[in-house]
Amino acid sequence: MTTAATAVHNAPLPGAQAAPAAAARQVTKAYGAGETRVTALDSVDVDIQSGRFTAIMGPSGSGKSTLMHCLAGLDTVSSGRIWIGDTEITGLKDRQLTRLRRDKIGFIFQAFNLLPTLNALENITLPMDIAGRKPDRAWLDQVVATVGLADRLKHRPTQLSGGQQQRVAVARALAARPEIIFGDEPTGNLDSRSGAEVLTFLRRSVDELGQTIVMVTHDPVAASYADRVLFLADGVIVDEMHAPTADSVLERMRRFDGKRTS
Ligand SMILES: Nc1ncnc2c1ncn2[C@@H]1O[C@H](COP(=O)(O)OP(=O)(O)O)[C@@H](O)[C@H]1O
Ligand SMILES: [Mg+2]
DSSP states (O other), X not given: OOOHHHHHHSOOBTTBOOOOSEEEEEEEEXXXXXXXXXXXXXXXXXXXXXXXXXXXXXXXXXXHHHHHHHHTTXXXXXXXXXXXXXXXXXXXXHHHHHHHHHHHEEEEOSSOOOOTTSOHHHHHHHHHHHHTOOOOHHHHHHHHXXXXXXXXXXXXXXXXXXXXXXXXXXXHHHHTOOSEEEEESTTTTSOHHHHHHHHHHHHHHHHHHOOOEEEEOSOHHHHTTSSEEEXXXXXXXXXEEESOOHHHHHHHHHHHHHHOOO
């Protein structure tokens, strides 16, 4: 998969010519048919670099969640092709896709989705327990330390703050060493302090553990933790920004508001 787009979008990583962690080519997604047909994604091309933190931003309804769901194999595309690493996922059978999601992808959602009867550690290792895989103890310790949960492992979700619960969900996503983690508004239910906590740990998992993260958000502060921000409007990637700040992202978002007078 070497295209002009790859060359443009992949910032030079020292010594690395690796395939992107995820890629989309000419991806279109439409919902409904006839008069109620909505084109949520319109011929999207994108490369997600490995070991980087990418944010997807755009006005409400611009297709952020749809793009994330298609990239993560949670939703099918109407046309176009998607790769996770060097595996093309468009066209995979359900069972293959389920296995690929389990083995290669981590998810963090707005709702923490923790099991109330399990403690933090049990929640973190649950997906691996279900898959019958033994957690790598050294890695698990490192993940737990990175997300700052070492003294909270025996606590149940109800004994943890919202920020701590989402950190458990982040640790759960990291624990299986997925090739890529997708988050849809992972700080959407958190106050700004807890949100900052979670974003700091996402950032650290990229810097210290080499994790690849794609996060959908509508919050310029959240986006400023990323290395790169993709801006979606009406199902099209209309812009991108490297080394974003909350101010530069806010400024860019304001231009969408200016255009959308309806
Ligand atoms: N399941 C669905 N059925 C019909 N339309 C949908 C569905 N999901 C999303 N859409 C439409 O697709 C467009 C993009 O939605 P979405 O990806 O959720 O946007 P965002 O996450 O940026 O708010 C919107 O117009 C939305 O109404
Ligand atoms: Mg959304």
